[in-house]
Amino acid sequence: MQNNEIAAIFDKVAILLRISEDNEFHARAYENAARIVRGSGESFTQMVEGEIDLAEKYRGIGKGISDHIKEIVQTGKLKKLEKLSQKVPLTLIEITKIRGVGPKTVNRIWKKADITTVDQLETAAKNGGLRTIGGIGKKTEQNILEGIQKYRNWKNRLLLSDADAIAEDLTEFLKRNAKIQQFEMVGSYRRRKDTVGDLDVLVTATSAPEVMKYFTTWNRIEKVDSAGKTKASAVLKNNFRVDLRIIEPKNFGAALLYFTGSKAHNIHLRSLALVENFTLSEYGVFKKPTGISSSEARKEENWIAGRDEAEIYTLLDMDWIPPELREDRGEITASKNHALPKLISFDQIQGDLQMHTSYTDGNNTIEEMIQQAIELGYAYIAITDHSKSMAMTGGMDERKLDKQIQKIDSLNEIYKNITVLKGMEVDIKKDGTLDLSNSVLDKLDVVLASIHTHLTLPISEQTQRVIKAIDGTPVNILSHPTNRIINERNPSEIEFEKIFEVAQKNQVAIECNAQPHRLDLNAINLKRSKEYKVKIAINTDAHTRGQLRYMKYGINQARRGWIESQDVINSWDIAKLKQFLRKK
DNA sequence: GCCGTTTTCGGCCCGACTGTTTTCAGTCG
Ligand SMILES: Nc1nc2c(ncn2[C@H]2C[C@H](O)[C@@H](COP(=O)(O)OP(=O)(O)OP(=O)(O)O)O2)c(=O)[nH]1
Ligand SMILES: [Mg+2]
Ligand SMILES: [Mg+2]
Ligand SMILES: [Zn+2]
Numbered sequence: 001m002q003n004n005e006i007a008a009i010f011d012k013v014a015i016l017l018r019i020s021e022d023n024e025f026h027a028r029a030y031e032n033a034a035r036i037v038r039g040s041g042e043s044f045t046q047m048v049e050g051e052i053d054l055a056e057k058y059r060g061i062g063k064g065i066s067d068h069i070k071e072i073v074q075t076g077k078l079k080k081l082e083k084l085s086q087k088v089p090l091t092l093i094e095i096t097k098i099r100g101v102g103p104k105t106v107n108r109i110w111k112k113a114d115i116t117t118v119d120q121l122e123t124a125a126k127n128g129g130l131r132t133i134g135g136i137g138k139k140t141e142q143n144i145l146e147g148i149q150k151y152r153n154w155k156n157r158l159l160l161s162d163a164d165a166i167a168e169d170l171t172e173f174l175k176r177n178a179k180i181q182q183f184e185m186v187g188s189y190r191r192r193k194d195t196v197g198d199l200d201v202l203v204t205a206t207s208a209p210e211v212m213k214y215f216t217t218w219n220r221i222e223k224v225d226s227a228g229k230t231k232a233s234a235v236l237k238n239n240f241r242v243d244l245r246i247i248e249p250k251n252f253g254a255a256l257l258y259f260t261g262s263k264a265h266n267i268h269l270r271s272l273a274l275v276e277n278f279t280l281s282e283y284g285v286f287k288k289p290t291g292i293s294s295s296e297a298r299k300e301e302n303w304i305a306g307r308d309e310a311e312i313y314t315l316l317d318m319d320w321i322p323p324e325l326r327e328d329r330g331e332i333t334a335s336k337n338h339a340l341p342k343l344i345s346f347d348q349i350q351g352d353l354q355m356h357t358s359y360t361d362g363n364n365t366i367e368e369m370i371q372q373a374i375e376l377g378y379a380y381i382a383i384t385d386h387s388k389s390m391a392m393t394g395g396m397d398e399r400k401l402d403k404q405i406q407k408i409d410s411l412n413e414i415y416k417n418i419t420v421l422k423g424m425e426v427d428i429k430k431d432g433t434l435d436l437s438n439s440v441l442d443k444l445d446v447v448l449a450s451i452h453t454h455l456t457l458p459i460s461e462q463t464q465r466v467i468k469a470i471d472g473t474p475v476n477i478l479s480h481p482t483n484r485i486i487n488e489r490n491p492s493e494i495e496f497e498k499i500f501e502v503a504q505k506n507q508v509a510i511e512c513n514a515q516p517h518r519l520d521l522n523a524i525n526l527k528r529s530k531e532y533k534v535k536i537a538i539n540t541d542a543h544t545r546g547q548l549r550y551m552k553y554g555i556n557q558a559r560r561g562w563i564e565s566q567d568v569i570n571s572w573d574i575a576k577l578k579q580f581l582r583k584k
Numbered sequence: 585g586c587c588g589t590t591t592t593c594g595g596c597c598c599g600a601c602t603g604t605t606t607t608c609a610g611t612c613g
Contacts, residue, residue: 033585232601233601281598294598
């Protein structure tokens with residue numbers, strides 16, 4: 001049972017509780033448990049098997065939910081959900097996904113009109129059947145019908161790299177308006193999450209109404225769902241949502257903090273503020289003397305901070321937290337203890353240790369890759385084409401590899417300011433053996449190993465396969481370890497703990513593959529890897545010279561995984577790197 | 585359901601926008 005599956009069960013319980021009960025906080029406890037389980041790099045299945053006290057270990061998981069987790073791990077299901085869903089149909093969950101239709105509305109249409117599916121809701125909305133329920137008029141009826149269309153057209157969350165293109169467009173558009181003073185892309189985009197659900201943008205302006213008008217008439221917008229004095233929400237022609245918030249310059253910091261999120265980070269910060277007799281919102285920090293309610297406290301004379309983010313964190317006795325860490329996964333405690341990691345940054349990167357060339361499935365020659373790397377300011381790169389079992393890529397056998405080695409030797413004579421390492425991405429076969437023999441691989445400076453076939457073996461078999469490939473072999477880097485393709489292919493199940501242990505022992509680095517649709521390892525597992533002191537290589541796996549620029553996406557995820565320069569072998573100088581690769 | 589410099593029940597983040605409401609509930613960020 002994977003963490004995601006456990007989390008999905010709790011999410012269902014939370015929604016059914018919201019529909020059927022009036023206690024919001026009961027539902028929230030389940031929702032919060034789902035978030036904790038989903039965001040943990042540790043396998044809850046293994047923790048249950050190891051009899052770890054989950055309630056003790058995780059704030060937000062108590063006796064009740066910890067028992068639920070045990071039950072799910074041991075039986076594969078949760079009786080509480082089964083009982084609940086006999087009373088409250090599971091299909092109602094789908095209806096809450098329609099924008100504008102929440103648990104209260106679902107409860108009423110279910111109880112009063114016996115509607116339990118989206119199709120039934122559509123029929124009822126079309127023939128006026130919702131009007132008799134009460135609280136639903138002509139406009140809501142129309143909104144529901146439009147909401148159903150959007151629900152049916154809903155695609156996946158966008159890759160961060162695709163969101164970049166939209167953000168650039170929006171940036172150009174906002175720059176053209178003189179009334180806009182400052183603006184910033186925020187939300188999950190600023191936190192550099194691997195996928196984003198929408199684009200959130202924060203603006204300060206001399207004239208809010210004019211800027212609102214300007215934004216809502218952007219030619220990429222298909223429909224404006226709402227637009228008030230300070231915020232608007234619109235859907236673009238490509239179905240992607242953009243949320244705008246306008247704020248006074250004085251509160252830019254507080255608003256930046258709010259709108260960057262995450263929601264869980266915000267809630268945690270705001271709770272801490274209350275403990276310190278403050279109240280925190282997007283309008284700033286306000287003093288709140290005991291006995292005074294939050295709403296009374298929010299007056300001009302009580303305002304004490306909000307110009308920038310740092311002064312708010314400082315007031316709460318914390319260090320400023322980089323947006324990538326703001327997921328409520330321990331960063332708040334670390335910040336209070338002044339123990340935040342010094343996150344890896346692009347200017348610390350010295351080279352790129354995976355790329356393909358026209359020797360196999362890359363588009364560019366070795367020389368073209370070298371020239372591009374020099375432009376990026378790198379001190380070294382590794383040429384790592386595919387091995388022979390990857391026949392469709394023109395994978396190399398020993399003879400072809402020997403030729404490439406000669407070529408690299410001669411290029412190293414020409415390009416003195418960069419070191420070109422001889423490498424290969426060697427396929428791991430089904431039985432865990434490598435595609436080329438050790439005697440061949442020993443000719444190389446750096447050996448990457450990766451799985452490309454049989455991605456869905458049972459977890460223990462897959463784990464043993466990987467371990468066999470890296471334990472006592474010439475392998476230096478385990479590349480794209482889970483083989484996930486975002487929105488297309490689930491990650492292979494492997495036991496990370498065992499692999500991290502063996503990798504650490506064998507001086508094998510784990511890759512953070514920077515291809516925007518891979519980002520593998522992901523942030524959660526990168527954070528986990530740190531506990532095993534295993535080293536990381538952030539590689540672009542470029543198949544064209546332009547893709548060498550994907551490095552930043554790898555950096556983004558490494559930062560989200562709390563990774564520091566000392567963990568990243570391609571942020572080291574060439575001497576230290578070579579020593580690591582020699583495994584001495 | 586979870587939590588506690590209130591050890592045991594009462595509070596749990598805070599605000600904008602919309603529609604149908606005549607004073608605010610519901611939904612969303
Ligand atoms: N305080 C508070 N802030 C919230 C709440 N919901 C959202 N926010 C803030 C934090 C979010 O990062 C930010 C943008 O909201 P989004 O729904 O777009 O979420 P986010 O961008 O984090 O993720 P996404 O990829 O869009 O799903 O607004 C909330 O319930 N309370
Ligand atoms: Mg967002
Ligand atoms: Mg949003
Ligand atoms: Zn590859």
